Amino acid sequence: MTTLVTEAIVLHAFDYLETSRIIRLMTRDMGIQSVLARGARHSRRRFGSAVDLFAQGTAEIQVRPNRDLQSLSSLEVTRARAQLAADVGRFTAASMIAEMTLRSAGDEPAPGLFDAVELALDRIASASPGESIDAALAGAWHMIATLGFAPALDVCANCHADLDPTAAVPFSHSAGGALCARCGTQAAGSRVLPPGARNALREWTTGGRAPSLSTPDARAHQRLLREFFLEHVGGDRELRAYRVWEQGEWSAA
Numbered sequence: 001m002t003t004l005v006t007e008a009i010v011l012h013a014f015d016y017l018e019t020s021r022i023i024r025l026m027t028r029d030m031g032i033q034s035v036l037a038r039g040a041r042h043s044r045r046r047f048g049s050a051v052d053l054f055a056q057g058t059a060e061i062q063v064r065p066n067r068d069l070q071s072l073s074s075l076e077v078t079r080a081r082a083q084l085a086a087d088v089g090r091f092t093a094a095s096m097i098a099e100m101t102l103r104s105a106g107d108e109p110a111p112g113l114f115d116a117v118e119l120a121l122d123r124i125a126s127a128s129p130g131e132s133i134d135a136a137l138a139g140a141w142h143m144i145a146t147l148g149f150a151p152a153l154d155v156c157a158n159c160h161a162d163l164d165p166t167a168a169v170p171f172s173h174s175a176g177g178a179l180c181a182r183c184g185t186q187a188a189g190s191r192v193l194p195p196g197a198r199n200a201l202r203e204w205t206t207g208g209r210a211p212s213l214s215t216p217d218a219r220a221h222q223r224l225l226r227e228f229f230l231e232h233v234g235g236d237r238e239l240r241a242y243r244v245w246e247q248g249e250w251s252a253a
């Protein structure tokens with residue numbers, strides 16, 4: 001057994017037996033780790049807010065090789081991110097980011113992805129209620145780019161011809177991004193990406209911000225992101241938190 005001390009973010013947590021919680025952590029040094037926080041439900045003194053969703057801090061984990069569930073000794077919280085629980089839009093957005101992270105990462109070290117997840121959650125936590133969708137889209141595309149799946153935006157994903165930056169272009173998930181007109185006519189299931197949407201993707205994939213989206217544009221971006229993520233990273237299983245994020249606010253309005 002070895003002791004691992006690493007920066008960690010709580011992505012998923014549920015009660016286990018009478019007294020404990022099982023937590024899925026994104027760690028800087030060992031990717032995703034499932035840990036048992038023994039006594040966490042009875043002893044707030046030992047874990048405090050550390051076993052709450054989206055908390056971040058320094059975790060001490062007892063690691064046994066070839067086990068799926070490790071043991072959490074302590075988690076010293078430096079960021080509780082309580083703002084995420086205070087607004088349903090922020091909470092569902094952060095839950096979507098957590099789901100995408102759990103779907104994308106294994107137990108290998110992934111410091112770049114860790115930084116991208118941290119940035120995404122911080123931006124959602126500080127977003128005004130009307131801007132949480134923009135912040136989540138930005139964070140999710142930055143994560144996808146960090147994973148190495150950034151869509152082609154300035155050259156054709158198929159033939160690599162330069163694209164007019166001011167033009168609406170065909171966009172194909174399976175081809176991996178924007179296409180020239182010629183390749184677009186041959187790609188099944190491509191859609192038209194307006195120049196504003198392409199600019200937003202360019203900003204988001206490089207960690208930047210884009211102008212605030214209108215409601216129809218935000219909905220179109222939520223759909224585009226879902227389709228692209230499932231095509232390149234997420235596999236076949238349904239994204240449940242994503243569906244809640246994508247549908248929740250609109251159906252509640």
Ligand SMILES: [Zn+2]
Pocket residue numbers: 156157158159160161179180181182183184
């Ligand atoms: Zn082309």
